[in-house]
Amino acid sequence: MSDTRFALPGIDDPGSTEVGVILLGLDAERLLAGVGFARLADDPGLVTQAVDQVRHGVAGFGLPGLVAAGCARWRAVRDAIGPLPGTSSPAALRGAWVEAAGRVATAVPEAGPASVAYLTACSLRRGEVDRLAGGDGEPDVVPEVPAR
Numbered sequence: 095m096s097d098t099r100f101a102l103p104g105i106d107d108p109g110s111t112e113v114g115v116i117l118l119g120l121d122a123e124r125l126l127a128g129v130g131f132a133r134l135a136d137d138p139g140l141v142t143q144a145v146d147q148v149r150h151g152v153a154g155f156g157l158p159g160l161v162a163a164g165c166a167r168w169r170a171v172r173d174a175i176g177p178l179p180g181t182s183s184p185a186a187l188r189g190a191w192v193e194a195a196g197r198v199a200t201a202v203p204e205a206g207p208a209s210v211a212y213l214t215a216c217s218l219r220r221g222e223v224d225r226l227a228g229g230d231g232e233p234d235v236v237p238e239v240p241a242r
Contacts, residue, residue, distance in 0.1 A: 130163030
């Protein structure tokens with residue numbers, strides 16, 4: 095029996111899948127800030143760096159503004175994306191990412207790579223992201239465990 099808690103990517107898997115696995119580790123606020131910033135830049139790595147710079151106060155704009163822009167964008171497209179199945183296995187997570195990214199790209203055809211990446215992460219973390227985007231309070235630290 096193999097242990098599926100840790101799974102390395104396949105050698106032929108696209109790099110965007112690993113970007114997705116990394117993005118899924120971010121909290122909902124940072125994901126929504128990335129959605130907000132992705133309208134300005136089109137590279138997931140650059141967006142992630144910019145969001146971190148904003149978070150640490152070294153950019154010329156603030157995290158609350160990016161989060162607000164991300165919330166507005168998420169609310170505008172989430173119904174078109176529709177619900178996506180979730181998973182907890184790292185191996186299944188990569189497959190879910192590929193499927194979800196395809197659905198997002200189809201649902202939001204004008205989205206560039208960064209927008210697709212961040213919207214896909216938001217889709218796979220929909221419960222937590224919807225709570226924050228809907229103004230329902232603080233995001234969960236761990237899904238289904240309230241922040242204190």
